[in-house]
Amino acid sequence: MAKKKKKNRALPQTVGINISGVETHAHLDLEDFREDLPEVMARAKECGIGKIGNIFLGPKAYEANKGLFDDYPEVFFSLGIHPNNSDSCSDEDLEAMLRAFQSDKRLKAVGEIGLDFYWDRVPYDVQEDVFRKQLSLAQDLDLPVVIHSRDAHERTLEVLEDFGWSGRPLLWHCFGSDAETAQRILEHGWYISIPGPVTYKKNVEAQEAVKSIPVERLVLETDCPFLSPEPWRGKRNEPAFIVFTAAKVAELKGMDVNELWGRCAENAHKFFNLSV
Template structure:
């Protein structure tokens, strides 16, 4: 933005390459996106998914933040069979959860085969420190439901890692199908998560130059435990940082993971896609 009265300075437009230019085969899996959120108009979803396909994304996991969002927005994807679903009560919504939400969540999972995992659920102390107890209660209730339904879990944990691990351990989730969504920690957290037999999902911030702890953690990971995600519309990777995120940009995250692990990007793309297909039963 140019302030009034200042002279306009000519700047070279930043180059933002098309993710399709990486030439990846259509075998990648976007494990976590929010395409039903207000950042996308309903008419944009088709073109967004078309761009993802052109960039090599075969399947897209859309995450509905609660049963009401699922009921209201699921029809957005009626003609897009490549999209599978996750649904859960986000920790930031825990204090607003209604008594009927858990039964509605159970009914949705029993009725909709495209629902492949419960999430994102977990704890978030970054936004709200006053609802820790209710967050833990809602998380525990959903974990119990996931166990009874025998579905995988996608965990959200922000500035709450110790409590999240404690709840999961107390409820016996070691070695159960669980992915740590939007992993942003260092080597210590990676060891805690991976030692319990879980997966990690790597988002766009792994491409940010200052995220050295995350980069080091990813470099040491067993690729067989790694999924990729955009968390669109948030957290766009370089070179699209600062713009609205979308599943096509997953290709740039894959390229960074390949660089960090010393592998070919096509191999990372195939392996992480296969990991997601196994995890979600696609």
């Protein structure tokens, strides 16, 4: 049997990003990066990534893993209880989150929080209860929120509208829906984050949505180790690969990739209140 030919994949350094930007959503504290985190961080820097947002999935993960980034001041933090973990959320967890936000200036947002109707893991009413409690926490702390919404856009929007979050800082993480949904998000003054799947050839709906989103409301993310963009689809994602997403979004917007990268960085700095 003939040996399968190894696919030659473009390296992220070839995209030509030459200014500093922001990767807004990574999970670098997961086990996927334990063996080569220094190399991953070095590649990110080579590819023009000046800041990385690491998302901790709950207070226990935060306490256990925040020390991984002691030597990486370019990493800022978000902390939230994911909807798929909301059935294990206790009052003590919410109190631990409050203490963490009060004591750690690297924590910039409450998230990712929201609803997930794709996985049948946690009853919807339990998800919604924990979602609302974390919105209340963010409101009390006067912090932005990062939203996870999978197959639950309509109900997520209803909860946010009912909660009175319109006009308050919100980032819709990992957007992959249509232009109509994007416009509903934008009407509230919120931001939209674009992940790697926008590079997939058949993802026409999300590509058309990106064309309709004003650049001043866009940021970029990997959601690594998940959702690798082309040409690394199917492999572990990492922050450096965000440049392929930037290139695709720039193409869709008819912009130079460095201009798009810089504008998205400005938006991320504003949203997360990052120092230069």
